[in-house]
Amino acid sequence: MYLIVGLGNPGEEYEHTRHNAGFDAVDVIAEAVGARYWKTECGSLTAKGVWRDHDIVLAKPQSFMNTSGGPVKQLMNAYSVEPDRLIVIHDELDIDPGTVRVKFGGGHAGHNGLRSICDKLGTRDWARVRVGIGRPPGRMPVVDWVLSRPRKDASDDFAYAVDRGAQAALSLVDAGLEKTQQVFN
Template identity: 45%
Template structure:
């Protein structure tokens, strides 16, 4: 079984925000697999689906971003899913808007949600997909920016990145990490 975790914040006020890129990608994966996240438990919303002959557990932690590891640790322990089969998807300020990066491991790069997951699972060898949201322009404080929503042409670029993030996650399940890295990594949005 694989566990695909989208990081974000629960609650209506956070829906469709930049910081909820992980939640939004998981919603797209559920739709692509013909399912939904209809269960609650382990401090998460989750659903059990299948893709490419593999059982999938799609997870949206409900702990708020900075405590995501608590939910991920609980659900992966219960289902006995190891770190190499746990894929984490999240927003990244340091990637240009619309860019995508898959990695098989490494540091959290300052992302507090991923930091929490790595601390609880006691390893940096966690596959992850970073969705680029870019940095705020001008004097906008970072917390206001990440908890804000895109509009206009930026929304279209973000939507395309979410779709590619979902495709990359499903590629990881079907084709493995090397193929996914070679076919989906981009430092610029796709045209």
């Protein structure tokens, strides 16, 4: 079984913002695996599906980005998922918009959702699908950038990266890290 977690913030005001790239990618995966029933458990919205003979639990933590680690740990315990079967999809400032990168382990690079997961799990050894959103223009504060929706000219890149992020997460499930990196990095 795999646990695929999309990071984001709950609530209409955050829907489809750059910071919710993980939520959006999990929604794409839900459609691909036929997961239509969402329920609340362990502080997350969850749905179950199957991808190429692998059971998958999809999750969107509802505790806000900065405290995502608690719900992730609870879900891992509830489903007996080891860190090597955890895939986290999140926005990434240091990657160009429209681009996706996959890695296993590493730091949190100042991303509070990743920091929370690292702290709660006591390990950094899990897969990350990084959806590029780029840096804010000029002197725009980072928080304003990540919590805004891409404008029309950038929305195609964002939608493309979200879709690629979903594909990369599913590739991790059935092809493994090395092959997924060869395709997506």
